Amino acid sequence: MAIVPKILVFAGSIRTGAYSGKTADCAQKELALQGADVTRISLADYPLPIMDQDLEKAEGVPANAVALARLFVAHDAILIATPEYNGSIPPLLKNAIDWVSRVRSDGGVPLNPYPGKLVALCSSSNGHFAGIRCINHLRAVLSHIQMEVISPQVSVPNGSEAFDENGEFKEERLRKGMARLCGALIERATLLSTRVEP
Numbered sequence: 001m002a003i004v005p006k007i008l009v010f011a012g013s014i015r016t017g018a019y020s021g022k023t024a025d026c027a028q029k030e031l032a033l034q035g036a037d038v039t040r041i042s043l044a045d046y047p048l049p050i051m052d053q054d055l056e057k058a059e060g061v062p063a064n065a066v067a068l069a070r071l072f073v074a075h076d077a078i079l080i081a082t083p084e085y086n087g088s089i090p091p092l093l094k095n096a097i098d099w100v101s102r103v104r105s106d107g108g109v110p111l112n113p114y115p116g117k118l119v120a121l122c123s124s125s126n127g128h129f130a131g132i133r134c135i136n137h138l139r140a141v142l143s144h145i146q147m148e149v150i151s152p153q154v155s156v157p158n159g160s161e162a163f164d165e166n167g168e169f170k171e172e173r174l175r176k177g178m179a180r181l182c183g184a185l186i187e188r189a190t191l192l193s194t195r196v197e198p
């Protein structure tokens, strides 16, 4: 029986009406349409303090970082839709990545959420560059922590005009790009299933 890949989707912004949230919505719908078992989360539900090693030493890794690590491990792949701040990764997303990188165990059981985990990236912005500078930085960071970042990506320019009233991309180019990205992620996640059921 073919495996149904479990894919975790989230955006790097918790702003009301965020273009990255709308891009994540499109990814979520397309992945489900193509047969994946999708979990959608918001980083708003996993608040984390700014990474501080004194805090980590005094209090340990926050429970929300461990909860995110558990989710990463329980899925075959992750799709992140990120905004771009000053040509790079927004602090909400980088902070979450950094805290999760400090998780080593969960109740004494080793937990190593990143190495080998498949990840696909989308970016968006309200400008013409579509967050492309951020996605390049994010790709480098995630590769550094040994995630398997797939090559296809979707970058959405002019966010305020990119979506119709149903939340779909207006441009066919973006709809096709998202379908290709989701297809590639599902194909690889099916071949390389790495999830560990809780």
Ligand SMILES: Cc1cc2nc3c(=O)[nH]c(=O)nc-3n(C[C@H](O)[C@H](O)[C@H](O)COP(=O)(O)O)c2cc1C
Residues within 6 Å of the ligand: 013, 014, 015, 017, 018, 019, 020, 021, 082, 083, 084, 085, 086, 087, 088, 124, 125, 126, 127, 128, 129, 130, 131, 159
């Ligand atoms: C601190 C900050 C820096 C930003 N830098 C960039 C940038 O470098 N490039 C860009 O295209 N947009 C930039 N923007 C504008 C964002 O693209 C815009 O606010 C977008 O709506 C944020 O993403 P979201 O809609 O997913 O929340 C910046 C916004 C903020 C708040």
